[in-house]
Amino acid sequence: MKYKLGDFVRFVDERREGYVTRIFDETMIGVTGDDDFEIPVLASKVTTVHGHQSAGQAGSGKSGSVVIPAAEFVSKGIWLGVVSDAKAASVVHFHLVNDTSYQLLATLKTEKQQFKGEYIGIIAPKSSAVIYSAQLADIQLWPKFNLQVLYYTAQDMAPEAPLIFSEKFKAKDFSGAKKNVPVINQQGWLMRIDEPEIVLDAQKLKESFFKPAAEKQQVVDKPTSEVDLHIEKLRDDYQFIGSAEIQRIQLDHFKKALDAAIVHQLPEITFIHGAGNGILRHELHKQLGKHPKVQTFLDARKEKFGYGATKVLLK
Missing domain, CATH: 2.30.30 (SH3 type barrels.)
Known part of the structure; x- marks a missing residue:
């Protein structure tokens, strides 16, 4: 092909x-x-079409042999950045991002009943390469990734152990918000594949066990006066979630926002739930009707939301 x-x-x-x-x-x-x-x-x-290059094909760095002072040599920082194609949004490109001072020799083989070689190449320091592309909607059909990386530098540095990354991606891996991908400076889902070693501070760990209960309480952020419960506002991976799970996520967000409004003693809060089939609106009204801190609730600003929002007056 x-x-x-x-x-x-x-x-x-x-x-x-x-x-x-x-x-x-x-x-x-x-x-x-x-x-x-x-x-x-x-x-x-x-x-x-000759002369045309997609976002996924564009290179982002050149190999070089510049000597880097030992104090400035970066040994960690290898990422997978999954970025939507600039023109074909249904397609995503997997960028292997080298934010280190090493040259990387990388190979990718996919596994789905049989193994298939997808990529081999040298990635210069502070550069990236597209190693795989796929349809985001077909995530359940994606093969397993088997990525291997060797580190190289001509400088007087102790050799790093080869990096092996093996993963079968799931929809939940793309549930978080998009972030800026290093080196290529584009928005995408970002996964660190050379996680730095975790160093535990025994003293701080010991102190945490003996903190008073008041110090351990989490700070509750003050909610906005209008809380949008549309699933596309709550999750980036909503297209992969079933209707029952969507409603659970919306209700959890509703409960947390209502509790936060009560903690901060807000006089009122509005939930934008949409008209739709009325199931979410009915469930919200059922819970509000038996909540001890709710004074009353009513349809909010019908000229703006129709029957798609509920204003809650708190005691």
């Missing part, structure tokens, strides 16, 4: 172009155009 996810291609027999967003097999691919509609097409019926 000469095409990769994120490649920009043009149809041979018709005036249409777009990005490769799916690879079915060696002969068939899926191409998504400006209308966001994916079209299955034979790989032989499209051609690469």
Whole structure:
């Protein structure tokens, strides 16, 4: 297969172009155009648009042999940054980010009934390389990653042990908020694969066991006056979550925000739950109706939210 996810291609027999967003097999691919509609097409019926480079293919550093003072030599900082393609948002690229002062020799083999070589290359210090691309919606079909890394420097440094990373990714691995990926400076999901050794301070650990209960209490943040319970506002991975789990997450967020409002003695708080099928609204009203700290509740600003928000007056 000469095409990769994120490649920009043009149809041979018709005036249409777009990005490769799916690879079915060696002969068939899926191409998504400006209308966001994916079209299955034979790989032989499209051609690469020369001079065009997708976000996932762009290089980000050159190899070099600059001598770094020992005090400034960085030995830790290898990440996997999973970044959406700038043009084909349904496609994500796995960037192996080298934020160290070493050159890295990296290999990636995927495992799914059989092993497949995906990437081999040298990644210069403070640079990155795209080692794999995939459809985010097909995460349950992704193979297991087997990544191996060797460290190299010509300088007088003790050799690092080879790094071996083996992982079968799940939807929960992408449930957190996106962060800035080092070196490439793009937003994405970030995973550290050379975790630094944890050094325990025995004295501090001992002191923590004997802290008074008052010191151990967690600080409750003051909530905003309007709390949006739409799942896309609460989780980045909402497209992978079932309806029952979505409702559980929304109700947990509702309870925490209501408790925080009571702790901070707010006179009122508004929950934006949407109209939808009314299930979440009904559940909120049921819990509010029996809460001892709730004075009353009513539909909030119908001209703005319709029946999609509830204002809660607290005692």
